[in-house]
Amino acid sequence: MKQIDQFSGKKVLVLGLAKSGLAAALLLKKLGADVTVNDGKPLEENEAARSLLSEGMKVICGSHPLTLLDEGFDLVVKNPGIPYSNPIISKAVLDGLPVITEVELAGFISEAPFIGITGTNGKTTTTTLINEMMKKDGKGTILAGNIGEVASEVVQHATPQDHVVIELSSFQLMGIQEFRPHIAIITNIYDAHLDYHGSREEYAGAKMNITKNQTEEDFLIINADQEALLSMAGASKANVIPFSVYQKIENGAYIEDGTIYFQEEAVLPVADIVLPGSHNLENILSAIAAVKLSGVSNEAITHVLKTFSGVKHRTQFVREWNGRKFYNDSKATNTLATKSALTAFDSPVILLAGGLDRGNGFDDLLPYLHSVKAVVAFGETAEKWRETAEEAGIQLIEKAKYMNDAVERAVALSERGDVILLSPACASWDQYKTFEERGDIFIDCVNTL
Structure with missing residues (x-):
């Protein structure tokens, strides 16, 4: 952990606890x-608040009084x-008070470089693939962010030989001021979280914050199949x-002739x-680009891709039973995610779908x-x-x-060779x-068949 003094004696307000707030408060005190x-x-x-109280911190719970800002803070986390x-x-923003996230x-204290992954879809799969490929090649990795541990906590133990592989949301990236990943990935950008951001422009801008502090020594891996995203990348100083x-x-x-290439070097067959x-080919290509830039061997990449069957709840292969293959895609809480899952299979599909009614229909899934x-x-x-x-x-x-009834009905409707897919297109x-x-x-129901 880098020894820094820029927070020494500074008055800092940590707003909102959960794991990230707790870690931030403890680090700032340190x-x-x-x-x-x-x-x-x-x-x-x-x-969590009571534990911080015992650490001697001032703790205010139960409401967010505006009068807090009268205490003259130097920073809000x-x-x-x-x-x-x-x-x-x-009010903090209006008053010119810096507002950051954990x-x-x-970024301030880590001795290890960051590989940062963001995007609307595919973040978790890409992050997991990178971490697994780096580990298989014997490189030190620390998994952090939305998929791993709280970044400001785990990087305290990072060394310059490690790599911090971190999944980053648009919410986190809006609070970036100096954070600089050595390798940044934007998997794709679609309309999402507009209730939080207010507009697609603000949402896309938050995603692009991942590269705003990068230099010509860094790399920005970008989805060239999205012209708008490729165009936005033109503003980056990093190597695109x-x-x-x-x-x-x-x-x-x-991909060319059924083989994945990186900078004209054959890596492995798609088959x-x-x-x-x-x-998932998008996720795989972006992960391969990141690890090849980090010196990972083709052997390590191939081993992972020959064995990795998916992140839990994301088109995760569960089991084959009586000639039926079962997949758990419970993370598909919107139609865009279910669309991706449906395009993954050539076999006949028995689809388990439904959940919270947010007022939308499913007509956009008809072509799929x-x-x-x-x-x-x-x-x-x-x-x-x-x-x-x-x-x-x-x-x-x-x-x-109930889910057990849904699985039983799906099995009764299926034949050998069918895929039984949970991809709800709805929140749970x-x-x-x-x-x-x-x-x-769902997994329990399938495993007890």
């Missing part, structure tokens, strides 16, 4: 800051989930390394890859349902799914109340606390 913590959860229900429309954040702190599923790119990663889906032979619908959107399936000309449509909160819980129950 760096000599005068820390005040403010969290919305009442103190009696807030174990906010939880990424707190929007900039929050009254305290709005990732920025990690494109990847493409559809076209040959001599200075980047691409050797276990992970299904054309959308041609391989679906049956739909088992559940949750608040079950009736909407029935109507969509009928419009698509699907003859086999059933409703289920009508029946489950999280998409992880929904996926875990």
Whole structure:
């Protein structure tokens, strides 16, 4: 950990706890800051806040009083989930007070370079692939961010020989001031989180923050199949390394004649890859570009791609049973994610779908349902799914109340050679606390067949 003094004696407000806020508060205290913590959860229900209180920090819980800012803070470190429309954040910005996220702190103290991954879809798969490839090649890696541990906590133990592989959300990247990854990846950009950002322009701008402090010594890996994204990358000072599923790119990663290349060097045949889906080819190409730039061998890359069957809840292969293959894509909480899952399979699909009703329909999935032979619908959107399936000309449509019933009905509707796919296109909160819980129950049902 780098020894820095820029926070010594500074008054810092940590707004919002959870894991990142707790880690930020403890680190700032270690760096000599005068820390005040403010969290919305009442103190009696807030174990993290009580632990900081015992550390001698000032802790204010239960509300976010605007009068807090009268104490003359030098800096605000906010939880990424707190929007900039929050009254305290709005006033801090108006007053010219720096507002950062915990990732920025990690950048200040880390002795290891960062490989940062962002994008609308594919972040977690890409991050996992990079980490696995680096490990297989014997390189020191530290997994951080949304998929790993809190960055400002784990980088305290990083050495210059390590690589911090970090998944970054647009929420985190909005708080970037000096954070600089040596290698940055933007997998793709689609409309998402507009309720938080307010516009696609702000959302895309937040994603592009990943490269704003990069120099000509750094690398920006970008999806060349998205012209708008490629155009935006032109503003970066980093070396731009494109990847493409559809076209040959001599200075980047691409596919030609069934083989993946990086900068005209053959890496491995596409046929050797276990992970299904054309959308995953984007993730694979970006991961290969990152690790090749880091000196990882083709042997390590090939080993991982021959064995890696997916991140849990993201088109995850669960089991083959009686000639049926089961996939868990519970992370598909919107139609865009389900569209990607459906395009991954050539075999007939039994689709399990449904969940929280957010008011939208599923008409945009109609062109992608041609391989679906049956739909088992559940949750608040079950009736909407029935109507969509009928419009698509699907003859086999059933409703289920619980996941075990849905799996049993899917099996009854299937034949040998079919894929049974959970890809709900909806959030889980009508029946489950999280998409992880929904996926875990699906896995349990499949494994008890």
